[in-house]
Amino acid sequence: MLWLARLGLCIMALVVAAACGGSSSAPSSGSRPATVTVGLALQPPKLIFIGFYVARDEGFFAKHHLNVQLAGFQDGVKSLKGVAGGSVDLGATSSDDVIAAVSQGGGFKAIWSYATPVDSIMLGGPSVKTPADLRGKTIAITDPGGFADSQARAVLTDAGIPASAVRFQSFPGRSAFVPALTTGKVDAAVFHVDDGLTAQKLDPSLNVVAKIWQDAPKWWYGAVTVRADYARQHGQVLEDFVQAMIEADRWMYSHKSQVVQLATKYTQEDPAVISQSYDFLAAAHEWPVNDGLRQDMIEYTIQQEFDNHQIDRKPRWQDVVDKRYVDAVLSKVGREKAGY
Numbered sequence: 001m002l003w004l005a006r007l008g009l010c011i012m013a014l015v016v017a018a019a020c021g022g023s024s025s026a027p028s029s030g031s032r033p034a035t036v037t038v039g040l041a042l043q044p045p046k047l048i049f050i051g052f053y054v055a056r057d058e059g060f061f062a063k064h065h066l067n068v069q070l071a072g073f074q075d076g077v078k079s080l081k082g083v084a085g086g087s088v089d090l091g092a093t094s095s096d097d098v099i100a101a102v103s104q105g106g107g108f109k110a111i112w113s114y115a116t117p118v119d120s121i122m123l124g125g126p127s128v129k130t131p132a133d134l135r136g137k138t139i140a141i142t143d144p145g146g147f148a149d150s151q152a153r154a155v156l157t158d159a160g161i162p163a164s165a166v167r168f169q170s171f172p173g174r175s176a177f178v179p180a181l182t183t184g185k186v187d188a189a190v191f192h193v194d195d196g197l198t199a200q201k202l203d204p205s206l207n208v209v210a211k212i213w214q215d216a217p218k219w220w221y222g223a224v225t226v227r228a229d230y231a232r233q234h235g236q237v238l239e240d241f242v243q244a245m246i247e248a249d250r251w252m253y254s255h256k257s258q259v260v261q262l263a264t265k266y267t268q269e270d271p272a273v274i275s276q277s278y279d280f281l282a283a284a285h286e287w288p289v290n291d292g293l294r295q296d297m298i299e300y301t302i303q304q305e306f307d308n309h310q311i312d313r314k315p316r317w318q319d320v321v322d323k324r325y326v327d328a329v330l331s332k333v334g335r336e337k338a339g340y
Helices: 002-007 013-019 047-057 076-085 095-103 147-159 174-182 193-202 228-233 235-252 256-267 271-283 295-307 324-333
Strands: 034-040 066-072 090-094 108-112 121-124 138-141 167-170 188-191 207-210 222-227
Touching (some): 034 047, 034 235, 047 066, 047 256, 047 271, 066 235, 076 095, 076 108, 076 222, 090 095, 095 108, 095 295, 108 228, 108 235, 121 147, 121 193, 138 147, 138 174, 147 295, 174 188, 174 193, 188 193, 193 271, 222 228, 222 235, 235 324, 256 271
Parallel strands (some): 034 090, 138 188
Antiparallel strands (some): 090 222, 108 222, 121 188, 121 207
């Protein structure tokens, strides 16, 4: 159990069911709103996570009788640990974390995707202009096995460079990547689009080493994850949550100015960077308006995780996701023709 040994997660289904209690209130069909805590993989959030804040601040959660509390973590692995330990009910993580957990028998399911394709790039310092230049260099990551680690290993694999030929330096959170790269403490790092633009604005000499969003367009990125025992007890809450998120995401595509204003507040990033990043993400249909759980993308990502030695067993795609909640929602609100 390579991944579990690295992260020390208590995620076996029976262990979680016995040890972890959900913090939600009664199902939202009652008169009182159901309280749901959601762990986000980054704090402050990146623009890719802004749908959760839109759903809360623009009243989509309230419309569906949900009191949603957002809890920020420093990366997806820590968010998934929060789900495993019961400090949060749902976790917004990268798919890498969920796939790795499921491959080791963890009692988790992804019920929706908050961001479907990757938006990431790898930036390098003066000595790193192409993936081939990564040999012998230092790459910033957070937790081993997390998103930054997985994406960096994908770049190395494509370049034919073994992971043993580079040094991975772990940081407590992704917020440390920009200063570490711009001050030369590391040679390369993987960034979300708004972080990447911020880093390039601070240091125009940084090089785009790999456009991961372009090189791996079928990489399934964001997963809203729940414990199996929580799902059994709170099916209606999950359905209401997914519907609120889908409605919020659909609203975002026609309300750029409001999204940029909201995102500037929560990300604490430059409004010009947020505006440019919004255009990039909107063009990529980043925020799902349907289920965001495409079989071909999930299977592709599982295969990449296996090829990059992040997992030692490939789970079936249907072992990773549970589409019953989003399918129930789409039967009511219909599918959008464009988008995931």
